[in-house]
Each structure stands twice: as structure tokens, then as C-alpha cells.
Amino acid sequence: LRGHDVTLFEKEAELGGMLNVAVIPPHKEELNNLRDYLTYQMEILPVHVRCGEEFTTEKLDELNPDAVIMASGSKHIIPPIPGVDGENVVTAIDVLNGSASVKDTVVVIGGGLIGVETAEYLADRGRKVTVVEMLPSIAQDVGPSNRWGLLSRLRNKVSVMTDTLVTGITETAVFVRDKAERQAEIEAESVIIAVGLCQQRGMEDAVRASGREYIAIGSCCEPGQIFEAMADGFSAGIRV
Numbered sequence: 001l002r003g004h005d006v007t008l009f010e011k012e013a014e015l016g017g018m019l020n021v022a023v024i025p026p027h028k029e030e031l032n033n034l035r036d037y038l039t040y041q042m043e044i045l046p047v048h049v050r051c052g053e054e055f056t057t058e059k060l061d062e063l064n065p066d067a068v069i070m071a072s073g074s075k076h077i078i079p080p081i082p083g084v085d086g087e088n089v090v091t092a093i094d095v096l097n098g099s100a101s102v103k104d105t106v107v108v109i110g111g112g113l114i115g116v117e118t119a120e121y122l123a124d125r126g127r128k129v130t131v132v133e134m135l136p137s138i139a140q141d142v143g144p145s146n147r148w149g150l151l152s153r154l155r156n157k158v159s160v161m162t163d164t165l166v167t168g169i170t171e172t173a174v175f176v177r178d179k180a181e182r183q184a185e186i187e188a189e190s191v192i193i194a195v196g197l198c199q200q201r202g203m204e205d206a207v208r209a210s211g212r213e214y215i216a217i218g219s220c221c222e223p224g225q226i227f228e229a230m231a232d233g234f235s236a237g238i239r240v
């Protein structure tokens with residue numbers, strides 16, 4: 001809109017990023033509308049959209065842009081728990097995007113937004129789900145207007161253990177320890193990792209080294225909510 005010649009690289013086949021996964025759990029219709037709106041803007045605005053193309057140093061040299069805005073998102077943190085590399089252990093994102101299959105008894109490690117939404121999604125599909133959270137309560141990162149509804153729905157669908165740490169994973173169980181140092185074993189044919197996201201900024205060093213104007217936005221700066229990513233994007237758009 002300000003007259004820049006803009007090229008957008010997306011390494012996946014379609015636009016939407018993590019929103020494509022965020023809209024899969026139940027009751028995400030509003031987010032789905034936002035994802036569709038943002039994607040549609042890329043159809044009607046004069047932006048060169050290059051889906052299925054990773055932004056690499058070769059692309060940087062090829063286009064020779066004046067500025068690079070990095071919006072490369074985030075990835076799952078994998079906690080250093082013994083057994084976390086087992087075949088029955090997958091991430092919440094893999095579950096929601098359909099790339100991982102999940103058996104009948106499930107432990108979700110992490111009771112933030114992503115963990116509890118994935119737990120509800122699986123419970124609705126007939127899985128017996130236990131969420132294990134090290135903090136005193138779950139869904140602490142969910143806004144007050146959504147949190148109440150989410151927690152009341154979960155009450156009848158999912159078992160929750162708070163103030164509890166996962167200490168080990170086997171092919172059939174998860175071992176936990178609570179604040180009082182009590183240990184327990186929970187049956188789990190599948191284990192879902194949802195302990196948080198971390199920044200993914202693979203190209204940062206190369207772009208910085210090239211001396212071009214560089215702005216990082218969204219969850220590649222700080223994994224968070226979509227409105228924060230959009231506000232970052234707006235600020236970058238009026239700055240560059």
C-alpha cells in the first residue's frame with residue numbers, strides 16, 4: 001500500500017503459517033476467519049507470493065532487496081526428558097496437522113493453550129487424555145474470555161495433573177513426580193509434547209551479515225498470540 005515492491009516467501013505449499021494448525025482445535029472459527037482474511041489479502045494486494053519456496057542466501061542474492069522482514073515463526077521446544085526420543089512421542093503441532101497418529105491412551109506434557117487445545121481435540125476423537133502441567137493451573141496463557149469456556153469443557157473430557165513434572169517416558173507409560181515428591185506412573189501409548197515454542201530464525205545471521213535493513217517480527221521474535229504478530233507486522237510496514 002506504501003508503494004514498496006514486496007516478495008513474500010513461504011516454504012510450505014500454502015500461506016497461513018502456524019494459524020493453519022491453530023484453527024484445527026474446536027471453537028476456533030474466529031481465528032479461521034482471520035486466517036482466511038489475511039490469505040485473501042495476499043491475493044488482492046500487489047505482493048509477489050512465492051509459496052513452496054524457502055528463503056535462502058541464494059534467494060537473498062537473487063532478489064537483492066533493500067530490506068528483509070523476517071517472520072519465520074517458531075517451533076516446539078523438546079524438553080530433555082528421558083525417553084522423549086521414543087517413537088510414541090510426537091509434538092502437538094504434528095498431531096494437529098495430521099502428520100502423527102495417536103493411540104488410545106494419551107499424555108499431553110504441558111497445559112498451556114497448545115496443550116489443552118490439543119487435549120480437547122484428541123478427547124473429542126475418543127482418546128483417553130491426561131494433561132500433565134508443572135505449574136499450579138492449566139491454560140494460564142489463555143485470555144479470560146476464552147479460558148472459562150475452555151476449562152469448563154475440559155472438566156468432563158480430560159484428566160489434569162497440575163504441580164506435576166514428567167520425569168520419564170517409556171513405550172507404554174509416563175512417570176511423574178508432584179510437589180510433595182510423590183511419584184506415579186500413567187498409562188500412555190502416545191505422548192504429546194506441548195511445553196512451549198521457541199524462535200525459528202535460521203536466516204538471521206546471513207541477512208544481518210549482508211548489511212541490509214533487517215526487521216524480525218511475530219513469533220520468530222517472541223512466540224505469542226496472532227494479534228502481537230500482526231501488530232509487529234504493521235509496525236515493520238510503516239517503518240521500512
Ligand SMILES: Cc1cc2nc3c(=O)[nH]c(=O)nc-3n(C[C@H](O)[C@H](O)[C@H](O)COP(=O)(O)OP(=O)(O)OC[C@H]3O[C@@H](n4cnc5c(N)ncnc54)[C@H](O)[C@@H]3O)c2cc1C
Nearest residue numbers: 010011017018019022054055072073218219224225226229
Ligand atoms: C495449536 C495452536 C493454537 C494457537 N491458538 C491461537 C489462538 O487461539 N489465538 C492466537 O492469537 N494465537 C494462537 N496461536 C499462535 C499463532 O498461531 C501465532 O501467534 C501466529 O501464527 C504467529 O505468526 P507468525 O507469522 O509470527 O509465525 P508463523 O505463523 O509460525 O509463520 C511463520 C511462517 O514462516 C515460514 N518459514 C519459516 N522459515 C522460512 C524460510 N526460510 N523460508 C520461507 N518460509 C519460512 C513457516 O513455514 C511459517 O509458515 C496458536 C498456535 C498454535 C500452535
